Amino acid sequence: MLPTEYLPSGLALRGENPDDRPFLERLFVSNRAAEPGFAAWPEQMRHTFLVSQFDLQRCHYANAYAGGDFYIVEHNAGAVGRLCLFRTDHDVRVVDVSLTPQSCGIGLGSALLRAVQRQAGMQGKTVSLNVEMSNPALRLYRRLGFEQTGQSDPYWHMIWRPSTGVP
Template identity: 40%
Template sequence: MTDDVATARRIRLRPATEGDREFLVRLYGSVRAEELDRVAWPPGQRDAFVRMQFDLQDRQYRQHNPHGTFDVVEVEERPAGRLYVDRRATDIRIVDIALLPEYCGRGIGTHLVREVLDEAAASGRTASIHVEVHNPAATLYERLGFAAVAEVGVYRRMEWRS
């Protein structure tokens, strides 16, 4: 069995529910940990800030991507991350992809993005993602064939075309 097949068998996407909120807040906090660690937070304030920022981001994602899918990534039946995708007429937008640190570097993100690219190719659409300029994941997207097409503030819009 190839590594790709083994990885695919361990991964499952399912729609996020209200019951996933605590996991998704924890995931958001883990993604922002490096920048949040730079601040000396009074007791409880960091957690409150992470919850507030998660709520704002979640509301914004859902408002601007009303037809999007908002999935929890499970690996071996345990929540490991999230994949939010908005399938538009000519573009499949990866709104957000994030994994808990212990799941990074194991081919999971690559597998998930390749599935989106396969769907885009089969339907004749582009795939796109906005990546923070200093996000090291940009190298993954470049390796998978994405190219930077625009910079807006701290974000770089990257597109993939078949």
């Protein structure tokens, strides 16, 4: 768990539980529905497809990142996102960080990532992630000191090293 002192006032994390499924499904669908290619799909078809993708993602995360930390992000006591981390002896992998569209652009993502960087840095660990090459969050990751270390289309592999400091 990220220590609460690493998070700004009003921002909190709690572990995911089965009751969070409807929120997580809505979050996934709301973040993916606007992607290019989906806009022309009929609403019901798009929704059904995205829910199936959500189910596949959950299954993949449960298998590939068993033992990971799966959090619900709360802002002012309301659920606004998710943060999934997978820790190894040398790295903290940001598996997923997602916020509701209404919660984007107000500094919550930056605060979450800085908290992860701060904790990882105190432990001498790197922070790594993959990001789609067209994702606007790429600018945020670069601003926070993440460097591109490779690619596998359509993703950039990025890493932050404690030696670069926490922005």
